[in-house]
Amino acid sequence: MPSISRDEVAHLARLARLAVTEDELDLFAGQLDVILQSVARVGEVASQDVPPTSHAVPLTNVFREDVVRPGLTQQQALSGAPAAEDGRFRVPRILGEEQ
Amino acid sequence: MTAVAELMDYDEVLERFDPVLGLEVHVELNTNTKMFCGCANVFGGEPNTNVCPTCLGMPGALPVVNGTAVESAIRIGLALNCEIAQWCRFARKNYFYPDMPKNFQTSQYDEPIAFNGHLDVLLDDGEVFRVDIERAHMEEDTGKSLHVGGATGRIHGAEHSLLDYNRAGVPLIEIVTKPLVGTGARAPEVARAYVSALRDLLRALGVSDVRMDQGSLRCDANVSLMPKGTEVFGTRTETKNVNSLRSVERAVRYEMTRHAAVLAGGGTIRQETRHFDESTGSTSSGRAKETAEDYRYFPEPDLVPIAPAREWVEQLAATLPELPWQRRQRIQAEWNLTDLELRDLVNADALDIVAATVDAGAPPAEARSWWVSYLSQKANATGTELTALPITPAQVAKVIALVAEGSLTNKLAREVVDGVLAGEGEPEQVVEQRGLKVVSDDSALLAAIDEALAAQPDVAEKIRGGKVAAAGAIVGAVMKATKGQADAKRVRELIISRCES
Amino acid sequence: MSDLIRQTAAELAAKIAAREVSSVEVTQAHLDRITAVDPAVHAFLHVDAEGALAAARKVDEDIAQGHVASPLAGVPLALKDVLTTQDMPTTCGSKMLEGWVPPYDATVTRRLREAGVIILGKTNMDEFAMGSSTENSAYGPTRNPWDLDRIPGGSGGGSSAALAAFEAPLAIGTDTGGSIRQPGAVTGTVGVKPTYGGVSRYGLVAFSSSLDQAGPCARTVLDAALLHEVIAGHDPLDSTSIDQPVPAVVAAARAGAAGDLSGVKVGVVREFRGEGYQPGVVAAFDTAVDQLRKLGAEVVEVSCPSFTLALPAYYLIAPSECSSNLARFDAMRYGLRVGEGDAALSAEQVMSLTREAGFGPEVKRRVILGTYALSAGYYDAYYGSAQKVRTLISRDFAAAYEQVDVLVAPTTPTTAFPIGERVGDPMQMYLADLCTIPSNLAGNAAMSVPCGLSEEDGLPVGFQIMAPALADDRMYRVAAAYEVARDAAAGGALIHRVPELEASAR
């Protein structure tokens, strides 16, 4: 299986919001290549008729009663904020559109 | 800013293209608490006061599913004639956006709780259009951002933004239609009627406030065109968060005419999200839609699967109230309405309020007449919704009862209604204060009659001579003298007996 | 060295409850020890002397009034810095959360406080629990008290080193791929990964949600069991928490200490030996297996062929989940923000710059790997297949537990390696968790108990005992029996052979 390229790492870093450096691109491309080669064996079971396990313990239907629980005060909510204004989290201008 | 888009004449669009619609409606549930935490689910409020570690996406915090939200989802699914999943999971939809605290939305992906349903939609002319439902799934809402600086409230040119997460984590049900084909010219109307029917349904279920103006019901309209005679769907655009029924209709119509102009000019439609501008009735480009693989969906490991037992689903089915179309059929039979009369009632959005008036004791015909004629005129004149008029169904029923017992004439009744609308109190108070009660005291009437007969001796003579029809002039004079508060029928009887004696 | 710091938690708790010694004295003795040796060991990222002494005073007052909150009331503990604490920073060993004081306590933290356990401070760890050496901490490595030039294991190296350096008799760790057991093995201490869902994850800063599990760390099996019962149990705030009684691990440890394992069937995992296993580790392991036989256990070899796929499956699942879990560190609501005040920067740019500056190389590597493994074109081959491997591994465990009561294997293939040795070679580092990962993938219980020192280097070796889900008590019984036999054979507790630390900064 062809492994991960430098461009691909750059694309993934963009998706993951990591402003990686040029040096990191080279380093990670090399290391991810090695890692992906050594985990490639896992792909061999892709075709097998085995159900996937997403949860280690087979629980279902865990629900909460629809009852209000005390949460945080505004002050607590904002206590770790890098910046706040008028009871809200202050963030740099948002460029993209909402989803 | 981009230039104003070219649009094709609507009739020409339909000659050359067939529209395909896809509607995604997001409904905020009116549960007490949020989807995955115990924070209060309320609209508005001081910013960041209905928040906790979970809905703020704080490190270490975990979600727990609101059981009532799941019940609502199943009830919605059942009302939309969907199959209810035997087993389903939540998934994470990964993308970064500042109003989304975890930078993934906990949603459902390939395992929705409800799927394969339909909703029959009544169009303005009484025709029924069946909208096939692809799925209804559970997810959570985002926070709200306020953009500061630049043009007020707009994202473009803002210097910074302020985030309030009170809405983050509010339970949402996303209802997605299958592609709707065959609507032809009626595509915009179908879109509006579908959202309207869905709103009525959700209201009847009691699961949501369904306030489009407050965002508790939001519609994204996907529109594409295919040239006549072909069956391959064109590229679609998705117009987001259209927040009134009328806007849904306008947005679909606008996109059809815009697409057609682009396609006819040899251009291609870009798959993108678009924004609808209420003031101009036009849409503008949002951003190119990220392709699906960028969301990196995977099963939410912090939540366990949901496997609704069939008995539970049956119990929930038994809780479904009378649904809007069932109710319409019942009311039509009970009130003895023609199809046209029913449709007028529905189109005037007056069904509920008339029914409430009937429930308050008024006969259906009178109740209907008051709301669709006099009160509709009043609503139109003041530019308000019928239901927003400051008069209750009980008050209207009271007025109708006063007419029935003879205490008010129809003319007086309208004055009483005007008084109630003007904030003068209950109907009885208005009657009292405005002195509108029918003059039923014969002696008072006789005095006025004698006066009128004396003033018009020639008319009096004709009546005495047997020309009863001449009494009209005297009736008119008496009504004038009593400021319309007399019962004209009684006045006529008294005149005739006076002239015979 | 004060006598108080050499005692077990059980002994300390008994004396505190009997008012032979106060919790304040015990707490102060450990704070003094931290002051003396932590400059060299660097087990702690934060020490809360005042808070600890205040909590100790409260316990002493309660006991004076006849109220003993729990069998561990008044005993000090070192808490891994990945569990939230309202009164102390929670950094996860990352610059991203430097100085962040959460507005809420983790359920484990709350239970510790309610049990009267004294939280001394927060222990060092690999950044966001990603690593096997604690070298990935943004705040510098922790050193192994057995040899200060070697790693104390990871990610919970701070917790294991604190125990081995006698800075605390109890600690809390979290185990995603071995982060409790492997540090336990290389520091000669006991580390337990309870059944997944046995201990609440609420307030445990997630690395890989479907694998993470907090558990007890101690110097004896009984102490670990006592701590296990304090922190375990159903929590409605964690949907994956098991709503069943906590296995009676304390009773099992006490029963095991009687030294009789007759009727117990032990399976030795065939796949976990051979190439890559240090001879001294294999020898110590074999000696321990012999010891179990002498205690009356029946020992058989068991094959679990899918276990060889565990490591590669883990390195797809854990990075995938972490790429999503760590997306929340975006400079908007808490933690580091880079570029504040530069009006030219957009929120998106600030996010990217902050994540670039705030995460270390191992975290970035795994985030990128996970982002890749979850991408639509690769999902089936990577994340999807890894989930199938989980099924295969669970089946191997199920088949094995039809034959035996517990499985055993070395905890880690080698003893503590020198600091710096594997930093540049992620694959080499990942091998440290080769034997521990299957239990995380299957969600069952597993623990490491020290089994002597390796011949070559005189460093501790870990003996891993694995039990079926919710049968945590089985492994405690076996471990306690073995521990008594081991100490009897060696003429004293293994942990007391750790070299004296100089009470001075390095």
Ligand SMILES: [Mg+2]
């Ligand atoms: Mg959605």
Ligand SMILES: [Zn+2]
């Ligand atoms: Zn909340």
